[in-house]
Amino acid sequence: MTEERDLRPNVASYLKRHGWTPGQAGQAGELWRLNAETRDGGGRLEGPSLAVPFQVELGSFEYLAILDRLARQLQVSTEKISEAVESEFLDAQNYRIADQYVFEESALLEGAATVLGSARRLVRAAATTARKPRAFIGANFSKPGDEMAKRARLAHTRQGSFILPIVMPVTPMVAEGELEEGAVPIEPGERSVTHTLASALAALNNIAVKPETSPGPDDVMNLVQSGVSKELVSAVREIVVSAGVAAFDVSFVWSPALGTPKEVPERVVIADEAAPLLNRVALELAKVKPEPDASVSGQIVRIHYVQGEPSGQIAIRTERRNRIVDVSVHATSEIVHQAYVWAHDHRAVLARGRIERKNDKTLYIPEPTAILPIDQLFANQFPIEG
Structure with missing residues (x-):
């Protein structure tokens, strides 16, 4: 066995x-x-x-x-x-083909093949940007991310409506009682892939598609920090323009054992009319130059704070130069208290500021200009589909 x-x-x-x-x-x-x-x-x-x-x-x-x-x-x-x-340890992405293209519980092969091919590209892109935001991946997909993406599987389609479920097995989280002092539970890598994908699609929909205008430079950077890449946008567009599909339509169902992440969409729908805009967004992302070491994003893995002190530190796990590292960030007591909630809810966090290296070789942002959950970059513009 x-x-x-x-x-x-x-x-x-x-x-x-x-x-x-x-x-x-x-x-x-x-x-x-x-x-x-x-x-x-x-x-x-x-x-x-x-x-x-x-x-x-x-x-x-x-x-x-x-x-x-x-x-x-x-x-x-x-x-x-x-x-x-x-399904206890499965996260699911359910890609739906519009009812008008479903006949006797069957769909056009071309449309179904496009959805499956694009779903694979979406998972692969999200597995890379879950480790580090990238506007344009090109040939630089993360090898560990690719290994994680290969764990995704195609499940049985549902009777009555044509849904192609992509499931990602997730590993159990480490119990809080088994963690070192100051450490906080973090999402398993498999959950982080689907979480990043859901957040990236929500950002793309809310920042670019719903306003029906090409995003400006700040919007583009917010898209990137939210996990959006040129490769992800191109995969969405491929579904949108495919014959026999009508729209990009995906819903998310989360592992009951790990629970539902906070501030993620239940469903994202992007109509075929958005195809020209998606093409422009992809072109803009392809022109983005790599951001200098002025920000860090990822999950909070550790919090150090002495009760009553005016400040403390939070540690954010991220990828730098193809290595996973923890970057400590100076934070006010108010931010530290919020960070406990963000960490509990497994919300990815962005910290902006100059990164320094201490004498012990650890990385540190002594004067951050901003510390906030990544989903705040787009959640306030439009309500998330649900």
């Missing part, structure tokens, strides 16, 4: 989210229990129990028995429980 087929982490996560707790482990597994309140509210009664082996292979007798037990407990079908358990 391979690790990819072992669904015990999925089962355990699903049970925890639904109020089950594991008991003492035995030689082969654990006995999980669901506690229930007594009718008069006086104490707790021991509820139903469920034996969960240390390994639960997909399709095995043990797995089917767990599904059956949960289905009877919740009075739903085993198929519904199976879908929920198997």
Whole structure:
């Protein structure tokens, strides 16, 4: 049995989210229990129990028995429980082909092929800009990003409407109790890819498409910092102009185990009328010169603050010169308190200011001119589709 087929982490996560707790482990597994309140509210009664082996292979007798037990407990079908358990650690991008091009639950091959090809390009571009913003990637795709993008898979299309689901398996997050002092939980790399893609598409839609005008220099830089690249815009445009599609239409469904990120769109729709504008945006991005070391963006990985002090430091993880590094940023106490919330919500952060190198070789921004979540660059212009 391979690790990819072992669904015990999925089962355990699903049970925890639904109020089950594991008991003492035995030689082969654990006995999980669901506690229930007594009718008069006086104490707790021991509820139903469920034996969960240390390994639960997909399709095995043990797995089917767990599904059956949960289905009877919740009075739903085993198929519904199976879908929920198997989706526990999956982020999904659902690309929709317009109903007028769907006949007898089939779509034009050309349109479907374009959507799939462009979806692959979107994931690959987002996997690179999730590590470091790039206006124009060209041949300089990130090798670690490419390895992450290769984990994406095509799932089954949905009956009744033609949706092509692209799913990205995500790894469980490290529990807060297992982190070093001052460290904060960060998104797994796979989640960061889909998160960046959703944020980039929202930025493209809100900054460039909805205003129906070519973005100015500041808008272009905001697009780049939000994860937009020429390659991403070109992939969106390819879907928009494809015969048998009608519009770029994608919705996002997030892993229940990791939860839904804050400030991301549920759905982004870009009509075919936007094709000329998208072409102009792509051309503008191709002309952007690499930004000097005057800003850093990424996830907050550490916060240092002494209660009552006027300032502290936050550390942002980013990529510089093809290496992952942590850059410390001086921050006021007000920003530090906000940073705890941003880190908890896994919102990528942008810090602008001159980057210096300390005597111990660590990187530091002593006088930042701005520290803010990246989604604030575009969220206030138009409401996010949802």
